[in-house]
Amino acid sequence: MAILELKNINHYFGGLHAVSDFSLKVEEGELIGLIGPNGAGKTTIFNLVSGFYKPTEGEIGFCGKSISGLKPHEVTGLGIARTFQNIRLWNSMTVLENLCISQHYRLGYGFVDSVLQTRRYVDKEKEVIKSAREFLEILDLKECENEYPKNLPYGLQRRLEIGRALTIRPRLLLLDEPAAGMTAGDIEQLIKLVKWIREKFKLTILLIEHQMKVVMGLCEKICVLDFGEIIAEGIPSEIKKNPRVIKAYLGEEVTVNA
Amino acid sequence: MKRYLPFILYGILCFVVIAGARSGLIDTYQQLIIMFIGINIILCSSLNLINGYMGEFSCGHAGFMAVGAYVTSILNVWLFTSSQIFGEPVLSPVAAVFLFPVTLIVGGIAAALAGLLVAIPSVRTRGDYLAIITLAVNYIVKSSIENIQVIGGARGFMGMGKVVDSMTGVLNLPWVMIWIFAFTAFCIWVLNHFVNSTYGKGIIAIRDDEIAAEIMSVDTNRMKIVAFTLSSGMAGVAGGLFAHVLGYINPGSFTIMKSTEIMVMVYLGGMGSLSGSVLSAVSFTLLMEILRPLQVYKWVLIPLLLIILMLFRPEGIMGNRELTDVFPKLRRFFPSKEL
Numbered sequence: 001m002a003i004l005e006l007k008n009i010n011h012y013f014g015g016l017h018a019v020s021d022f023s024l025k026v027e028e029g030e031l032i033g034l035i036g037p038n039g040a041g042k043t044t045i046f047n048l049v050s051g052f053y054k055p056t057e058g059e060i061g062f063c064g065k066s067i068s069g070l071k072p073h074e075v076t077g078l079g080i081a082r083t084f085q086n087i088r089l090w091n092s093m094t095v096l097e098n099l100c101i102s103q104h105y106r107l108g109y110g111f112v113d114s115v116l117q118t119r120r121y122v123d124k125e126k127e128v129i130k131s132a133r134e135f136l137e138i139l140d141l142k143e144c145e146n147e148y149p150k151n152l153p154y155g156l157q158r159r160l161e162i163g164r165a166l167t168i169r170p171r172l173l174l175l176d177e178p179a180a181g182m183t184a185g186d187i188e189q190l191i192k193l194v195k196w197i198r199e200k201f202k203l204t205i206l207l208i209e210h211q212m213k214v215v216m217g218l219c220e221k222i223c224v225l226d227f228g229e230i231i232a233e234g235i236p237s238e239i240k241k242n243p244r245v246i247k248a249y250l251g252e253e254v255t256v257n258a
Numbered sequence: 259m260k261r262y263l264p265f266i267l268y269g270i271l272c273f274v275v276i277a278g279a280r281s282g283l284i285d286t287y288q289q290l291i292i293m294f295i296g297i298n299i300i301l302c303s304s305l306n307l308i309n310g311y312m313g314e315f316s317c318g319h320a321g322f323m324a325v326g327a328y329v330t331s332i333l334n335v336w337l338f339t340s341s342q343i344f345g346e347p348v349l350s351p352v353a354a355v356f357l358f359p360v361t362l363i364v365g366g367i368a369a370a371l372a373g374l375l376v377a378i379p380s381v382r383t384r385g386d387y388l389a390i391i392t393l394a395v396n397y398i399v400k401s402s403i404e405n406i407q408v409i410g411g412a413r414g415f416m417g418m419g420k421v422v423d424s425m426t427g428v429l430n431l432p433w434v435m436i437w438i439f440a441f442t443a444f445c446i447w448v449l450n451h452f453v454n455s456t457y458g459k460g461i462i463a464i465r466d467d468e469i470a471a472e473i474m475s476v477d478t479n480r481m482k483i484v485a486f487t488l489s490s491g492m493a494g495v496a497g498g499l500f501a502h503v504l505g506y507i508n509p510g511s512f513t514i515m516k517s518t519e520i521m522v523m524v525y526l527g528g529m530g531s532l533s534g535s536v537l538s539a540v541s542f543t544l545l546m547e548i549l550r551p552l553q554v555y556k557w558v559l560i561p562l563l564l565i566i567l568m569l570f571r572p573e574g575i576m577g578n579r580e581l582t583d584v585f586p587k588l589r590r591f592f593p594s595k596e597l
Contacts, residue, residue, distance in 0.1 A: 076475040090466035091466055092462060101471075101474065103475070104456065104477075105477075111457065111488075115451045115452055164474065
């Protein structure tokens, strides 16, 4: 059974047909790359899956259940986590707090518990902090526990954001241009990190990326989008040679008649 | 034991002030200022939850204060005094001593419900829109009260003095002041626990980045409703206390001017700092009294001070830090629960 299934998704922004008749099946454990020129609709698809937009038409299924129409936090609670193209960390709170708040959906206590500091509050809070610390350890960010995210170097901020997504305990991870703005060295590390977390947490990953090095180095399957439509699908070596892909990226060859 | 130290210190302080008030060392004028400080602390810290911690912009806090003030006052006058409107007291006036905090809480709940009523449709909006909605609510509350003739309309509502008298008749203590001390501590205690729990930090996440909060499993709508309801409930309690300090209320006390005053205190103290709110409520109330001899010129000087503050320290007295961040040694006195 496919872990994520998008069936004939259409999405409009006013008159703009941002995603047109998009269908995709992601099997458990796959790492699929979503590429395409700017404005092709890649991030829109992420926003649709994560519940930020409701598709105009079509059905999104996760583990066999329909999730279209659910609110973002409900979708996240089911086990879909994502990162953002431009880093979105909570900058007025420490690294540790960032990793705690992302576990909001499984706190299991409410307002009254938090005010009275009941047994349940203390237990759950301990649990949340413990697991946040575990992730800090895993991500090698232990020294930055009390640092504010905005003071961290760019590469670490990216890593923290991926870590924050992992605290959700997702089954499906959506990475939106994780390598944007990174140096070659950082990219090397990122590729390693993604490979490693995929093994460790048995994740299914959907990746948007412009850096071909990352896409070719990571993905087993690539899906190319242009103007909201899939123009090619296949393994990296095929995609590289696909004339429609080349056309979408480089434009058409024009023969000039003298 | 250490955990209770702040409470013990506060208790001693309150005891000293009350003893001073009883013995006449602190005169009635000074008592009045102390009571206003307490009320302003509640108002300022509760508004800070929305405007500071959550980063929204609510400018109708006085509206919720009015709801609490009127509900508590009407209840008390109806239950404990013989008045023209309600006739004979329903309960023995003596019972006021025990039931005064209950009526205050009922007033708070009424204001919280009003807050809930505003929050549910407006959680989808943000920023400017919420500001306009709350502004409108402030006006709606004020004009509604003005037009309900039974409770005095624009002339105002009185009789709370008799309630206070019957309380002092039972035991000669400054009861209103005692309850102001109690509720001030209670509100700070609630807010402090709330914003320091991972649950409550969800609202700080909304301020920092709402989209990230939503995607990272924070139920933003729910958190906004919780924060808004809590904040307006506290404003209601403050309103009830305010009504009993003065013994008389009229809709003119709860205009947009009052809301602005509370907002000024929030920005003066620092958005997202409870100790900042306390400090600014104290200093703002005192400043208003010190400048009283200037009469009208006070309203030239205070805005001027505000402009100077915004130019040289836009984040307010404390920014978003707490006193314990600035003076880490204070942590010995305010140890947090070990986690």
